[in-house]
Amino acid sequence: AQSVTQPDIHITVSEGASLELRCNYSYGATPYLFWYVQSPGQGLQLLLKYFSGDTLVQGIKGFEAEFKRSQSSFNLRKPSVHWSDAAEYFCAVVRTGTASKLTFGTGTRLQVTL
Amino acid sequence: EPEVTQTPSHQVTQMGQEVILRCVPISNHLYFYWYRQILGQKVEFLVSFYNNEISEKSEIFDDQFSVERPDGSNFTLKIRSTKLEDSAMYFCASSGPRGRATEAFFGQGTRLTVV
Numbered sequence: 173a174q175s176v177t178q179p180d181i182h183i184t185v186s187e188g189a190s191l192e193l194r195c196n197y198s199y200g201a202t203p204y205l206f207w208y209v210q211s212p213g214q215g216l217q218l219l220l221k222y223f224s225g226d227t228l229v230q231g232i233k234g235f236e237a238e239f240k241r242s243q244s245s246f247n248l249r250k251p252s253v254h255w256s257d258a259a260e261y262f263c264a265v266v267r268t269g270t271a272s273k274l275t276f277g278t279g280t281r282l283q284v285t286l
Numbered sequence: 287e288p289e290v291t292q293t294p295s296h297q298v299t300q301m302g303q304e305v306i307l308r309c310v311p312i313s314n315h316l317y318f319y320w321y322r323q324i325l326g327q328k329v330e331f332l333v334s335f336y337n338n339e340i341s342e343k344s345e346i347f348d349d350q351f352s353v354e355r356p357d358g359s360n361f362t363l364k365i366r367s368t369k370l371e372d373s374a375m376y377f378c379a380s381s382g383p384r385g386r387a388t389e390a391f392f393g394q395g396t397r398l399t400v401v
């Protein structure tokens with residue numbers, strides 16, 4: 173069964189600092205990979221996705237993620253964090269080429285200090 | 287921009303009561319989902335729905351749960367007899383149309399509180 177691991181439960185960064193959120197997946201083949209963000213009391217917003225092709229994908233709000241097949245990782249990055257980025261971030265995978273269920277990681281809560 | 291809408295945003299119900307959570311998926315989408323998130327935990331898949339039938343369901347989705355697409359626009363989740371442990375945020379999602387089925391768009395969620 174596929175699984176997603178987000179090893180960092182809680183991360184605190186200063187505004188303007190760079191950010192990297194880790195995500196590792198376990199799956200027999202390369203799945204489709206996603207990052208979602210959830211602000212307090214809000215729904216899930218898609219930040220970016222990887223289906224195939226260029227392993228560095230750009231998303232909304234200045235986020236990017238890099239797929240590394242050898243490490244089964246899909247880490248999310250942002251060069252300069254803004255206070256409004258404080259939220260919960262979820263990595264998710266889905267079986268390639270289907271409309272199958274998303275399997276989510278446990279999430280990383282990002283706190284931004286001014 | 288098209289979006290998935292869910293109503294109500296918050297529902298409080300007594301244990302043992304039936305609840306229906308409503309969702310309006312994006313209009314040209316073909317695949318529909320329900321997920322739930324118990325407070326402080328990760329988002330969990332409940333069920334997927336395609337072509338007017340359940341295509342996949344998790345072990346959470348037992349006989350107390352049912353889904354329906356009663357008309358061309360709504361997608362509902364019914365919990366027949368709520369339990370305290372059903373308290374969670376419930377998210378509806380949709381994806382499609384055919385050929386772009388894997389990118390799911392989520393609604394804002396319905397917070398269900400069972401007392």
